[in-house]
Amino acid sequence: EAGVAQSPRYKIIEKRQSVAFWCNPISGHATLYWYQQILGQGPKLLIQFQNNGVVDDSQLPKDRFSAERLKGVDSTLKIQPAKLEDSAVYLCASSLRGDEYNEQFFGPGTRLTVL
Amino acid sequence: AQSVTQLGSHVSVSEGALVLLRCNYSSSVPPYLFWYVQYPNQGLQLLLKYTTGATLVKGINGFEAEFKKSETSFHLTKPSAHMSDAAEYFCAVRGGGFKTIFGAGTRLFVKA
Numbered sequence: 369e370a371g372v373a374q375s376p377r378y379k380i381i382e383k384r385q386s387v388a389f390w391c392n393p394i395s396g397h398a399t400l401y402w403y404q405q406i407l408g409q410g411p412k413l414l415i416q417f418q419n420n421g422v423v424d425d426s427q428l429p430k431d432r433f434s435a436e437r438l439k440g441v442d443s444t445l446k447i448q449p450a451k452l453e454d455s456a457v458y459l460c461a462s463s464l465r466g467d468e469y470n471e472q473f474f475g476p477g478t479r480l481t482v483l
Numbered sequence: 484a485q486s487v488t489q490l491g492s493h494v495s496v497s498e499g500a501l502v503l504l505r506c507n508y509s510s511s512v513p514p515y516l517f518w519y520v521q522y523p524n525q526g527l528q529l530l531l532k533y534t535t536g537a538t539l540v541k542g543i544n545g546f547e548a549e550f551k552k553s554e555t556s557f558h559l560t561k562p563s564a565h566m567s568d569a570a571e572y573f574c575a576v577r578g579g580g581f582k583t584i585f586g587a588g589t590r591l592f593v594k595a
Contacts, residue, residue, distance in 0.1 A: 372526070408492075410573050410585030411527070424582055459526055472583070474526030 370394065372475035374460050380481045386448035389478045393441070393462030399423075400437055401472060402445050403459040411459055417443065447480075455482045485510045485576045487586035495592040502546075502561040504589050506574030509555065514578040516557040518548055521571045521588075530572075533557065544568070569593045 373392040381387050393400050398419050403411035414433065415425040419440040428435070432451070437443040447454055457477040463470040490505035508514055515534050519527040531542025538550040548559045557574060574586040 408587065410487075410575075410587050412585070413582055416582070461526070471529050471532070472527075474528070476524065476526050 374475035374478055378479050382483050384449040388444050388446045389458050391443045391460030397462035397464055399463045400443050401461040405457040450482045452482050485578050485584045487574050487576050489574050489586035489589050493590050496564045497594045499563050502564045504559040504572050506557045507555055508576045510578040512578045514576045517575040518559050519573045564593050566593050
């Protein structure tokens with residue numbers, strides 16, 4: 369089966385610009401996650417969707433970050449305006465369901481550099 | 484609340500030697516524990532997981548981990564390292580909800 373797809377793979381922008389990332393989860397997976405992985409750290413959950421509803425966005429900086437999952441399939445994560453500290457790899461993952469028994473499958477990530 | 488501590492940001496072993504990557508966790512409820520591997524420019528891949536039952540868990544690529552509740556540990560081992568094992572390894576905990584908390588990672592180097 370096809371894995372989690374993400375685009376773009378790399379993005380370089382200047383601070384205060386906006387940027388958007390796209391994720392296509394594994395077909396049939398109800399749960400979708402966006403993680404931020406700063407260099408030298410483990411992934412940190414930004415937002416979790418169950419179908420097209422938000423389950424957890426407690427660590428999403430809502431003043432600049434937004435995410436949507438229209439029709440419960442693809443998702444986009446947007447940053448506007450970007451700051452230097454947003455430089456990181458943004459990982460998308462999906463699972464069949466959102467409970468602890470379900471394995472999360474990760475995409476290759478988008479590496480964002482903010483200058 | 485849950486937390487994960489991985490001891491050692493870098494571990495170096497010789498090819499054929501034992502691999503031991505240490506992970507300690509904190510959880511207010513019975514935890515579910517995971518080890519993931521990340522190769523350069525790739526996403527994370529699940530190596531193994533502990534949910535309930537047998538405390539010694541076997542995973543892919545010859546890795547295994549043992550859940551020790553008394554020590555709040557979930558160390559990852561492999562009897563004989565291969566060059567292809569060089570990667571970053573993340574321990575993670577999930578409990579009392581749906582959020583998975585990851586450790587900071589341990590980069591494994593394998594010397595020929």
